[in-house]
Amino acid sequence: GAGVSQSPSNKVTEKGKDVELRCDPISGHTALYWYRQSLGQGLEFLIYFQGNSAPDKSGLPSDRFSAERTGGSVSTLTIQRTQQEDSAVYLCASSPPGSDGYTFGSGTRLTVV
Amino acid sequence: AQSVAQPEDQVNVAEGNPLTVKCTYSVSGNPYLFWYVQYPNRGLQFLLKYITGDNLVKGSYGFEAEFNKSQTSFHLKKPSALVSDSALYFCAVREWGDDKIIFGKGTRLHILP
Structure with a gap:
């Protein structure tokens, strides 16, 4: 596609439920990143995938968070047993090989009630 | 680990005046620096x-930034601000050898007509 696509654009869920957020990167982009944007917290790095290498999970805030990337393309970020503090905009970005430039998606706004 | 500080929330x-948005960084090696x-x-x-x-980098929309190694700064500048420049600005850093970019908390820029 022309850009990084994220779905859903908005998600409201009840506390304790599991949610899945999807990211479809630009075709040919080997690197994929997940960030979380909370009010007053800026952009918090969560996880990074590069080709077939093991992902860098160093930013995941707890074991309730996990992500996978299937076939080197689409990625799913899963949050289990959601808490109110998980409410944020979750941003996905991708970049082509050898590039420093990220292209961001429009994000998924998650609200936990 | 790399980090970025944006000392001003806002x-x-x-309009018409020069603008500066401040950023300082911390890395153990050579930095790659970004503004989004x-x-x-x-x-x-x-x-x-x-x-x-x-050290002076020019970018989109008439913006530029100056890398200052001794002060570990990378301030964003524009000679003449436009109302349309009002937005949230993020400084970011990548450390050589690490593929992920770490973002600051962001600075909200208000251009007053």
Whole structure:
């Protein structure tokens, strides 16, 4: 596609439920990143995938968070047993090989009630 | 680990005046530095980057940034502000050998007509 696509654009869920957020990167982009944007917290790095290498999970805030990337393309970020503090905009970005430039998606706004 | 500080949560500038948005960084090696902008209800967009070479980097929309190694700073500047420059600006750093970019908390820029 022309850009990084994220779905859903908005998600409201009840506390304790599991949610899945999807990211479809630009075709040919080997690197994929997940960030979380909370009010007053800026952009918090969560996880990074590069080709077939093991992902860098160093930013995941707890074991309730996990992500996978299937076939080197689409990625799913899963949050289990959601808490109110998980409410944020979750941003996905991708970049082509050898590039420093990220292209961001429009994000998924998650609200936990 | 690399980190970025944006000391100002908000900057107000009158239209036509020069603007500066401050950023300082911390890395253990050579830094790769970036500025991104987020307009209301839109995704993050790349503005400019410093990798190596000339300390003054020019980017999109008339913005520029100056890399100062001794002060570990990478302030964003524009000679004459426009109301349309009002947005949320993020400074970011990547450490050589690490593929992920770490973002600051962001600075909200208000250009007053």
